Amino acid sequence: MSNPSTLVISAHAGDFVWRAGGAIALAALRGERVTVACLSYGERGESASQWLEGKALDEIKQIRRAEAEAAASVLGADIEFLDLGDYPLVESTDAVSHLVDVFRRTQPTVVLTHPLHDPYNGDHPAAARMALQARVLAQAIGVANSDGSYPTRDEIIGAPPVFFFEPHQSEQSDFKPNVLLDVTEAWERKRAAMECLPAQKHMWSYYTDLAVRRGVQVKRNAGPNLGLPVDTKGEAYVRYYPQVTDVLA
Numbered sequence: 001m002s003n004p005s006t007l008v009i010s011a012h013a014g015d016f017v018w019r020a021g022g023a024i025a026l027a028a029l030r031g032e033r034v035t036v037a038c039l040s041y042g043e044r045g046e047s048a049s050q051w052l053e054g055k056a057l058d059e060i061k062q063i064r065r066a067e068a069e070a071a072a073s074v075l076g077a078d079i080e081f082l083d084l085g086d087y088p089l090v091e092s093t094d095a096v097s098h099l100v101d102v103f104r105r106t107q108p109t110v111v112l113t114h115p116l117h118d119p120y121n122g123d124h125p126a127a128a129r130m131a132l133q134a135r136v137l138a139q140a141i142g143v144a145n146s147d148g149s150y151p152t153r154d155e156i157i158g159a160p161p162v163f164f165f166e167p168h169q170s171e172q173s174d175f176k177p178n179v180l181l182d183v184t185e186a187w188e189r190k191r192a193a194m195e196c197l198p199a200q201k202h203m204w205s206y207y208t209d210l211a212v213r214r215g216v217q218v219k220r221n222a223g224p225n226l227g228l229p230v231d232t233k234g235e236a237y238v239r240y241y242p243q244v245t246d247v248l249a
């Protein structure tokens with residue numbers, strides 16, 4: 001079996017923290033490799049406070065990059081930036097090809113990304129579509145890497161499960177989670193990572209409150225008398241592909 005490796009494909013610089021920071025930190029605490037592929041810095045659509053302060057585009061990109069690097073470090077993840085631009089995040093063959101490289105290099109056993117529907121932010125489904133396409137192409141030995149070379153047998157990937165993390169307005173995005181993750185152990189790391197993103201400070205309380213609500217659902221669905229702490233924190237996911245198992249649990 002491959003060594004555990006989580007790949008997180010994030011449209012903007014803060015998305016991976018708000019939506020999957022707990023999962024990332026838990027994996028890192030287990031000693032597993034986590035890589036965040038950040039497609040843009042969120043410099044145009046996710047950095048209003050910086051624009052209102054009169055900062056220029058290049059300066060905003062540098063600020064958001066530094067924030068994301070700090071957050072990833074707190075969570076225990078590596079991070080790389082494709083700098084594809086946002087609002088809109090444009091899907092392209094080149095972008096997908098570079099994501100194929102990321103898949104093959106990191107050999108993920110789990111993939112986390114955005115859901116395929118978000119009426120408030122087209123960048124998020126665009127990131128998901130490119131992630132899913134790259135996952136399929138990275139399995140094909142006849143599909144070249146971005147430099148034109150062809151992969152070896154060891155470079156192609158298997159079929160890692162894909163989990164969609166929770167969008168900002170779940171009900172409007174028709175997000176119906178079928179996986180609830182107990183992130184209580186990693187919550188302090190997630191909260192610290194959130195605080196690395198002052199450009200979106202208004203999100204801190206929202207995602208703290210959401211973690212509490214999902215924590216209630218974690219306890220509710222975990223069954224009675226399992227000793228879950230009162231202050232359980234949770235994250236919600238949708239599994240995209242079927243689970244393969246020989247035991248129903």
